[in-house]
Amino acid sequence: xxxxxxxxxxxxxxxxxxxxxxxxxxxxxxxxxxxxxxxxxxxxxxxxxxxxxxxxxxxxxxxxxxxxxxxxxxxxxxxxxxxxxxxxxxxxxxxxxxxxxxxxxxxxxxxxxxxxxxxxxxxxxxxxxxxxxxxxxxxxxxxxxxxxxxxxxxxxxxxxxxxxxxxxxxxxxxxxxxxxxxxxxxxxxxxxxxxxxxxxxxxxxxxxxxxxxxxxxxxxxxxxxxxxxxxxxxxxxxxxxxxxxxxxxxxxxxxxxxxxxxxxxxxxxxxxxxxxxxxxxxxxxxxxxxxxxxxxxxxxxxxxxxxxxxxxxxxxxxxxxxxxxxxxxxxxxxxxxxxxxxxxxxxxxxxxxxxxxxxxxxxxxxxxxxxxxxxxxxxxxxxxxxxxxxxxxxxxxxxxxxxxxxxxxxxxxxxxxxxxxxxxxxxxxxxxxxxxxxxxxxxxxxxxxxxxxxxxxxxxxxxxxxxxxxxxxxxxxxxxxxxxxxxxxxxxxxxxxxxxxxxxxx
Amino acid sequence: xxxxxxxxxxxxxxxxxxxxxxxxxxxxxxxxxxxxxxxxxxxxxxxxxxxxxxxxxxxxxxxxxxxxxxxxxxxxxxxxxxxxxxxxxxxxxxx
Numbered sequence: 001x002x003x004x005x006x007x008x009x010x011x012x013x014x015x016x017x018x019x020x021x022x023x024x025x026x027x028x029x030x031x032x033x034x035x036x037x038x039x040x041x042x043x044x045x046x047x048x049x050x051x052x053x054x055x056x057x058x059x060x061x062x063x064x065x066x067x068x069x070x071x072x073x074x075x076x077x078x079x080x081x082x083x084x085x086x087x088x089x090x091x092x093x094x095x096x097x098x099x100x101x102x103x104x105x106x107x108x109x110x111x112x113x114x115x116x117x118x119x120x121x122x123x124x125x126x127x128x129x130x131x132x133x134x135x136x137x138x139x140x141x142x143x144x145x146x147x148x149x150x151x152x153x154x155x156x157x158x159x160x161x162x163x164x165x166x167x168x169x170x171x172x173x174x175x176x177x178x179x180x181x182x183x184x185x186x187x188x189x190x191x192x193x194x195x196x197x198x199x200x201x202x203x204x205x206x207x208x209x210x211x212x213x214x215x216x217x218x219x220x221x222x223x224x225x226x227x228x229x230x231x232x233x234x235x236x237x238x239x240x241x242x243x244x245x246x247x248x249x250x251x252x253x254x255x256x257x258x259x260x261x262x263x264x265x266x267x268x269x270x271x272x273x274x275x276x277x278x279x280x281x282x283x284x285x286x287x288x289x290x291x292x293x294x295x296x297x298x299x300x301x302x303x304x305x306x307x308x309x310x311x312x313x314x315x316x317x318x319x320x321x322x323x324x325x326x327x328x329x330x331x332x333x334x335x336x337x338x339x340x341x342x343x344x345x346x347x348x349x350x351x352x353x354x355x356x357x358x359x360x361x362x363x364x365x366x367x368x369x370x371x372x373x374x375x376x377x378x379x380x381x382x383x384x385x386x387x388x389x390x391x392x393x394x395x396x397x398x399x400x401x402x403x404x405x406x407x408x409x410x411x412x413x414x415x416x417x418x419x420x421x422x423x424x425x426x427x428x429x430x431x432x433x434x435x436x437x438x439x440x441x442x443x444x445x446x447x448x449x450x451x452x453x454x455x456x457x458x459x460x461x462x463x464x465x466x467x468x469x470x471x472x473x474x475x476x477x478x479x480x481x482x483x484x485x486x487x488x489x490x491x492x493x494x495x496x497x498x499x500x501x502x503x504x505x506x
Numbered sequence: 507x508x509x510x511x512x513x514x515x516x517x518x519x520x521x522x523x524x525x526x527x528x529x530x531x532x533x534x535x536x537x538x539x540x541x542x543x544x545x546x547x548x549x550x551x552x553x554x555x556x557x558x559x560x561x562x563x564x565x566x567x568x569x570x571x572x573x574x575x576x577x578x579x580x581x582x583x584x585x586x587x588x589x590x591x592x593x594x595x596x597x598x599x600x601x
Contacts, residue, residue: 103581197562210560239567240560308544319521326522328596333587335597340522342597348524356523357533361540363521364512377547379557384550386558419540435561472563 002027003166004495007075007223010169014074015067021057021074024169025050025118028076032121032167035498040142041152041162043081043122044089050076050120057116065116071226073116078168080159081122082129083214084203085109092205093127093137096325096332096350106203107238108172108214108231115230123171124158127352128322129179129207131155132424133414136354141411144187145496147449147457150408153183159217160187164496170218170227176208177310178403178428180215181440185403185465188442188494190224190482191217195472196435197242199228200235208317209240211310211432220492221441221483225249228475244473252476253483257291260481263298263396268427274406280444280464281402284485288400291484296396300388303430305381310429311422312365312378318355319362325350357418386434393471398481401427403440403465407449431469439478440465442491458497510541 002010002024013019029047036042057074065073079085082092084102086109091097105113112119126136134142134157142157144150145165152161156173160183163171173180175193184191193215204214216227229250234243264285269278289295327333327346334349336342351359365374392399404427414421431438443466451457466485470478486492514534518525525533579592588595 100585103577103584196560197564236569240562240564242562242564302550305547305550308546311540312544312547323522327587329582329594330585331587337597339597339599343522344519344524347522348526351523353529353533356525356529357536359521359523360514360517360533361537364517364537364541365544367517367520374541374544374547376557377550377552379559380552380555381547381550382558383555384552386561418536419543422540433561472561 003031003169005169006219007072007169007226008220010075011067011071014061021054021118022051024074025054025076025120028120028168031165035165035167038143038148038498039145039161039165040140041124041158041165041167042078043091043093043124043139043158045121046088050118053118057118060116070116072112072230075117075169076120077112077117078121078123078159078162078171079109079119080125080156080171080173082125082174082205083108083172085119089122090205091122091139093125093139094350094352094355095138096347098332100330104203107200107235109203111231121168123156123162126155126157127355128205128318129155129174129176130318130354130358132178132182132421134158134183135411135415136352138352143411144408145498146188146462147408147451149456150410150462151186153186153408155179156217157183160184160189160191163187163189163217163219165498166495170216170223172214172227172231173217174204175213175215175432176211177314177432178425180217181403181428181438181465181467182425184217185440185467186408186463188463188491189217189219190221190439190441191215192224192228192439192478193431193437194228194232194475195437197240198437198473198475199231200238200241202235202237206321208314209321210317211314221479221486222250222253224439225253225479247476249476249479252479255480257288257293257481257484260293260398260477261396262288262293262295262481263392263399264295265298265300265303265399265401267300267303268401272405273402274446276446276448277402277404277406277464281466284443284466285400287488288481288485291488293481298392298396298399300392300430302381302385302388306385306430306433307422307426309378309381309385310425310433311361312374313382313433315358315362316366316375317362319359319366322355322359354418382433385430389430389434389436397477398474399469401467401469403427403467407446407462407464427467436469436472437475437478438467438469439482440467441482441486443489444491460494508545510538512538512541
């Protein structure tokens with residue numbers, strides 16, 4: 001049952017020598033074997049390599065290494081399959097990278113290794129992180145551990161589902177428009193998007209370079225702080241990473257809420273917000289106020305333009321970034337009489353429908369005659385969206401919002417209408433456009449989506465996510481609020497009802 | 507709102523993407539509705555507003571012009587679809 005622990009709980013047991021990294025890794029591997037045929041969070045797994053890393057961690061500890069120097073020594077962590085791990089597959093959920101083996105480690109991978117983590121498995125995602133449900137993976141969707149007929153969110157759906165299903169102790173995803181926070185919300189775990197520039201993007205396969213950040217998914221706010229501590233910091237291989245000192249995030253946790261001002265944006269209380277989500281948010285706000293925070297109504301006037309702005313900028317950047325997949329140096333190649341025919345055939349066969357949709361959209365908004373009307377205008381509206389937030393942060397320390405308009409939806413429910421899928425990201429996109437930080441934590445369950453005990457869905461219903469947004473480099477404030485909220489509420493203690501087929505939950 | 511003009515096969519060719527006629531038809535109608543939605547941005551008064559290309563506080567990052575170790579030759583070629591003599595092989599470019 002070591003796989004069910006938080007990172008904090010496991011590291012205490014490891015430090016006292018009561019359990020080994022091998023035992024913890026085996027527990028995760030067994031859980032994957034039991035549950036992943038249903039959940040499908042993992043795209044690939046290398047058990048022998050994981051156990052070799054675990055044995056190294058155990059040997060290092062016997063040789064005197066401590067948790068102080070290596071905070072994740074022996075802790076099994078899984079990575080979204082868009083973050084490079086040397087000598088492991090890197091598919092990005094795409095057929096175009098079938099068979100690709102990464103020649104190097106991403107910066108975050110190096111940092112996790114240096115901290116002693118046991119890195120195992122490649123987690124499922126929407127192809128090239130483009131999607132909000134993980135249904136766009138070329139290798140089949142991941143299912144929500146709380147209800148197998150529903151999506152886990154996306155694009156880091158494999159990461160959120162794996163953490164929720166106790167298949168790993170924590171995970172790293174990437175967040176371009178909500179891809180860490182949204183699946184965390186739908187799966188009832190903690191997801192944090194750091195400020196743009198806080199974490200190096202070196203070795204993160206690029207989707208939209210001005211928006212992408214790597215972020216942790218975890219079972220507790222404290223664990224998210226631990227992972228953030230390890231992956232943060234300047235890296236000269238990513239010139240957008242910021243040479244700013246990394247604070248001690250663990251110290252931030254226990255600050256309490258007295259004197260903090262929280263803003264509630266009136267533009268986020270839209271029609272289409274599920275009544276149970278709205279109710280959970282109101283309850284969370286009362287609890288935060290009860291803990292000593294002052295809650296004020298604020299305005300983010302350009303909220304309604306975030307979806308259009310994001311999908312112009314993100315797809316424009318994607319169309320440029322994904323030009324590298326041309327069949328020349330790596331990945332799939334379909335033959336052609338000349339290079340142009342080879343590019344067109346390779347890309348036509350290798351990319352899935354959503355990636356094609358976004359590449360064409362991005363190409364269109366950058367093309368001659370349309371650049372000013374779409375791309376340049378979107379960049380200007382981005383300025384206004386960023387200014388909305390910076391102005392709001394003159395009044396408040398953090399902003400409180402729902403993470404998603406509704407709890408997890410059914411597989412296939414939004415597939416036929418891409419615009420409906422895009423609109424689902426309304427609460428998470430602005431954070432990336434503004435370059436600020438955000439965290440999602442579970443704040444209740446929508447009971448109307450519950451099922452009978454012992455079924456494939458949970459009697460509790462579906463998790464609801466609370467999002468907190470902070471100013472640039474405001475991660476300590478977010479962690480402090482989220483931790484105080486977590487300590488005061490029971491939601492994070494609940495586990496999905498998943499049991500191996502034919503066994504009862506327990 | 508102006509009608510969206512979109513020649514899907516032309517844009518697909520700019521993006522070096524081969525589309526089947528069925529794909530072109532489906533993507534075309536989806537993209538028209540997405541682009542129509544995006545015209546929402548025409549409501550915003552952007553006069554005098556500077557564009558934002560990225561939200562990071564750093565600009566013009568310089569580094570010393572020094573050689574550093576990079577990916578080994580064989581590691582760079584490891585995933586090549588076709589290679590020979592330490593080079594990537596591609597279709598003939600010049601007649």
